Amino acid sequence: MKDFPSKKPDIAHIVSVHMGLGHLRAAYPLRNFSREGIIIWGSGKFAGPGEKKYWRAVRKIYYFLSRSGSYPVIGRLSLKTILAIQNIPSFYPRKDRRRSTSAVKFLKLLIEKAGLCRTLSGHLSSENLPVIHTFYATAIAQEMLLRRENKQRNIYLLICDADINRVWVPEKPQESRIKYLVPCTRVKSRLLSYGVKEEQIFMTGFPLPVENIGTETGLEVLRLDLKARLKRLDPKGKFFAYHRHSVSHLLGKNNPNETVDDRLTVMFAIGGAGAQVNLVDKIIIGLQDFIRSGRIRLVLSCGVKRQVLEKVLKFINTRGLLNQIGRNIELVFHDEVFNYFEQFNCWLRQTDVLWTKPSELSFYCALGLPVLMSEPIGPQEEYNKRWLTEIHAGLEPPGLPEYCGEWLMDLRDNGRLAEAAWDGFLKARKLGYYKIKRLIETGEYNEDISPLNQ
């Protein structure tokens, strides 16, 4: 994308893939690092001869598998099989896991024999600018090809989950020059166990959109939004009874004359593959009375797939809530992925509760958003869920989605939502964008533990 044309020199090339929205979402905040924008490898003009078909096939399989849990027998069986292949072994007992797996060997085979990503370097406008990848295959392929050509270039790989499979690391990690940008401590420990050298791991945090944060030192946007959110999330004052002073200390004092809309805004993110679209109907059932009375505003993030939007509209129509669109129901959709992210980030600012499967969006808890976690798909999402639970930013729905209106109000009234929002803000890293930028530009890197500096 070229939405902010700039005369500033490029910082790095950004390479991502379309495999769900996760890898693209990680790349999106970094879009201005390069004037040529984000390269989506495997789509448009960015693929080697015959390679596009491969990526399309993989994408189709990915989407099928993401949705397959909802199909009987065969769907569930194939989902289980693929999850077994993707399995991330338990971290404990701690041990050396650098031995290559079949997935790693298969990837190597694809790169060496099938020519995966062999034309990637040719698509980059500069020969020495660092490259930030958000998907392992392109990063590993590029490194192998550079090595073969005896060329040097800084390659960064941005991790999008709270734990990762061995396939994110090349066959011989000790020889690899890939530098890892990691979102949390667990990933760092995992990379070390896979044999990656410590000096090649940078705990930057997941890059969150700057439009939701503000400046690095001021966090103006984040503070402003969170202050208003906490008030909406704690109408009975139970959270503030415990945390008033720390909130004032970190976010600034409240203006007593300031009024806040007490309508609760819940965003449900359906996901790129549309795997959770059927949950929308249940959520609408659970919230319809609250929506009609204006006590809850529901933001449905439909992603980029037209089928998803149309199905969501059908649910809304079936429940007779069409006239609530634009009032207490909002739809976030755009068939161009980066425009969708732009809308999504904009709506996040007004969101009080983020309901999503524990995908890369888990890291958005750092914006002070309580995350209601729906069923995870895949082992990495299981680990994301665990991470969210560990830092107390994620909540498991305490009841069926058809009754979500009831339990959401209970969670709000007893201050649990506000607590989760606050914990996410305190414990998750929010300055990923700035730390990555500084690391690439100047090589500076430091790990902070202060809530406002990490």
Added chain:
Amino acid sequence: MKIVVLILLSLSSLYLIIITILTIIFRPERKSSRSGLKLSSPAVYPPVSILKPVRGLDDELEENLESFYRLDYPVYEMIFALDDWNDPAGEIVRKVADKYPHIRTVILATGHSSTQNPKIHKLSRMESESRGRLLWITDSNIRVEPDTLTRLVAEYISTGASLVFSPILGSSSQSFASLMENSSLNFFTSGNVITLWKLFAQPVVVGKSMLIDRLAIRTFGGFQYFREYLAEDYLIGKSFLKSGFKVSTNYTWVMNISQKATFHSLFKRLARWAKLRYQINRPVYLMEIILNPIVLSLFGAAAFGPIFWQPVLLITALKIFLEYVNFLAVNVKDRQHLLNHLLFPAVVVAKDFMFLAVYLTPFLSSTVDWRGGKIKVGRNSIICQTPAYERFSFEEA
């Protein structure tokens, strides 16, 4: 094999008989001839914006536009979109608008997008300038009766439909090719519009007239939702249905004026539509050949010899008869000219042979002629272009 061909011919004849009967029952004049079917005026009048993309001088453009200024509907406005101010149609639009200053008229020059559906490009701009709760999209070669809009709105109010579509009445033929085009519209197009709706509740939305609830189109993010597709009318209907919006028709016809079409222009237009239908639903497109029984029976004759000549004659006679009945019932204006009656049998046969040639075009090319340009279309009529790095179509996913 012979039996299969005979069965196909029988099915074809049966379907064409049904089409004929239904077009007679729901013919354009029925509202005046059968008072029981006449709809009462709507109690409330939601404001309507009539969106009219215009390009070049259509046959009787001035009269067509003027018919929209003579509607008996109390609250409406006219929004026109030209490609640019040099378009000769602009002068006519201004001339007509000046005659009716009491009706709010907006004229826009929207430019032309080479990567988007040109009609959608214009509709998006027009929508942003419009004020109506309802949007009535009509082509510039469409002419209407004074009560057309009232009847469409009545359907919108009585059924709660978010999209009201219409059968198309081809009329005003002054050339052989025009008569072919108009009888094709009246029999093939409108016959299918009515039959598929009446028997199978399947809407066939033709973009020449669509009354749309603005709120519904807004939920898709506006007309831009359809910008990458050339068959926007079909997709609007499909998306509305899939999204749970009601789609309906009360068989209020709108008139398509085609006076001086040539064989070349007709072939181009039919080929474009055929290519779009092929990309939208291939199995259904393949079955369309059944609706051309003259050609089908000739294939039978070529394959099985003289035994098939009798069916060929029988089928040809039947097809001419059915279309002629349709012509008499539907095409009020053209039936007043004796020459049209004399030419009609030849028109039917020539049209069906042209249909065969047209039918084959999607198998040879997926590029369509559209407003002077060539556009390659893919599945669901998506406009194929080399995506730039920042553009990414998720159609494939």
